[in-house]
Amino acid sequence: xxxxxxxxxxxxxxxxxxxxxxxxxxxxxxxxxxxxxxxxxxxxxxxxxxxxxxxxxxxxxxxxxxxxxxxxxxxxxxxxxxxxxxxxxxxxxxxxxxxxxxxxxxxxxxxxxxxxxxxxxxxxxxxxxxxxxxxxxxxxxxxxxxxxxxxxxxxxxxxxxxxxxxxxxxxxxxxxxxxxxxxxxxxxxxxxxxxxxxxxxxxxxxxxxxxxxxxxxxxxxxxxxxxxxxxxxxxxxxxxxxxxxxxxxxxxxxxxxxxxxxxxxxxxxxxxxxxxxxxxxxxxxxxxxxxxxxxxxxxxxxxxxxxxxxxxxxxxxxxxxxxxxxxxxxxxxxxxxxxxxxxxxx
Numbered sequence: 027x028x029x030x031x032x033x034x035x036x037x038x039x040x041x042x043x044x045x046x047x048x049x050x051x052x053x054x055x056x057x058x059x060x061x062x063x064x065x066x067x068x069x070x071x072x073x074x075x076x077x078x079x080x081x082x083x084x085x086x087x088x089x090x091x092x093x094x095x096x097x098x099x100x101x102x103x104x105x106x107x108x109x110x111x112x113x114x115x116x117x118x119x120x121x122x123x124x125x126x127x128x129x130x131x132x133x134x135x136x137x138x139x140x141x142x143x144x145x146x147x148x149x150x151x152x153x154x155x156x157x158x159x160x161x162x163x164x165x166x167x168x169x170x171x172x173x174x175x176x177x178x179x180x181x182x183x184x185x186x187x188x189x190x191x192x193x194x195x196x197x198x199x200x201x202x203x204x205x206x207x208x209x210x211x212x213x214x215x216x217x218x219x220x221x222x223x224x225x226x227x228x229x230x231x232x233x234x235x236x237x238x239x240x241x242x243x244x245x246x247x248x249x250x251x252x253x254x255x256x257x258x259x260x261x262x263x264x265x266x267x268x269x270x271x272x273x274x275x276x277x278x279x280x281x282x283x284x285x286x287x288x289x290x291x292x293x294x295x296x297x298x299x300x301x302x303x304x305x306x307x308x309x310x311x312x313x314x315x316x317x318x319x320x321x322x323x324x325x326x327x328x329x330x331x332x333x334x335x336x337x338x339x340x341x342x343x344x345x346x347x348x349x350x351x352x353x354x355x356x357x358x359x360x361x362x363x364x365x366x367x368x369x370x371x372x
Contacts, residue, residue, distance in 0.1 A: 045068070050069065053176070062176055064349050092122075093345060094128075095129075095153065095345060096152040098157035099111050103263045105288060107261075110182075111132060113335060114130040117339070124342055138160045141165055142165050145172060149177045154179070157180075158183050159184050159186035159230075160230060161230070161234075165186060169190060169191050170189055173192075182195050185232070195358075195361060196337070203236035203240040203242075205239075206236065207239065210309055211251060221251060221253055222253065222273050223256045223285075224257050224266055226258070226289075233286045240284055255273070259289060260287075263292035266285070266289045266296075267293070270283065274297070274302060278300075290320060290326065308325060308326045313366050318371060322368055329366040336361075
């Protein structure tokens with residue numbers, strides 16, 4: 027008969043059994059937030075099976091509480107992002123039906139350190155964070171730290187490379203850039219011409235990929251059309267106005283402007299002042315009250331958009347899948363872009 031004393035179960039044993047870190051076990055067993063409900067259940071089952079805990083009811087109750095989501099979006103004059111943020115509150119009932127609560131926080135645009143800080147702070151209270159990503163080491167570190175702590179993140183509209191984010195909800199932006207280029211070339215026709223781009227910031231992977239697609243389309247199919255440059259307006263109406271005014275001053279025969287980001291009103295103002303609003307093809311992104319008006323009056327020729335409500339609900343579905351232990355994108359369709367002209371305005 028083995029007379030050696032029974033081995034004492036420790037936190038590392040529970041972590042090994044559950045397949046998580048010791049930090050995650052510590053957070054679960056001490057009732058701290060920031061751990062996905064499905065992970066809570068896995069840790070509790072492992073701890074109960076090993077005899078580390080006997081009463082699982084408090085932890086089961088914790089796992090079944092509403093999943094708390096935080097949406098981090100850049101502040102500024104990008105009307106589509108503002109609309110997206112407002113919809114978080116307007117669709118509260120739909121989140122609640124999925125056993126979730128959701129709030130939005132607007133942070134200063136194009137500042138990766140502030141975004142990384144906001145991610146870390148959101149992770150202390152949230153069970154999931156959706157955010158528009160900036161390509162930066164500080165942001166990547168924050169995303170990976172949240173993943174290590176058991177808080178999943180979903181990138182929205184603009185993705186980030188080489189991280190442990192759970193999923194991306196947004197357009198395939200290189201293809202969208204090619205689409206914008208093709209539309210512009212067809213509006214202009216097969217003749218020598220000059221076109222330009224204005225981006226929010228190439229720190230957004232989405233904007234960088236749209237630029238790449240736009241450039242490659244012209245080089246491949248319409249070499250007679252020259253892309254004369256790229257400027258960054260940081261989704262600010264005043265900056266977009268100044269950038270557009272400079273472009274039109276240097277190239278009075280400019281045939282087209284592709285607005286990769288937001289703040290279309292600044293570009294429209296410059297076109298009107300130069301009396302080029304009916305001659306210069308203007309293509310942009312995001313159907314909002316502003317771009318709708320610009321389409322109706324003829325200043326804009328086309329808007330490439332995505333359904334903001336669908337994007338929010340796709341995020342909710344992804345977090346629900348993760349909570350249930352399913353594949354993150356199970357049941358989530360690929361985000362599709364829609365080309366809006368004045369004649370097919372919804």
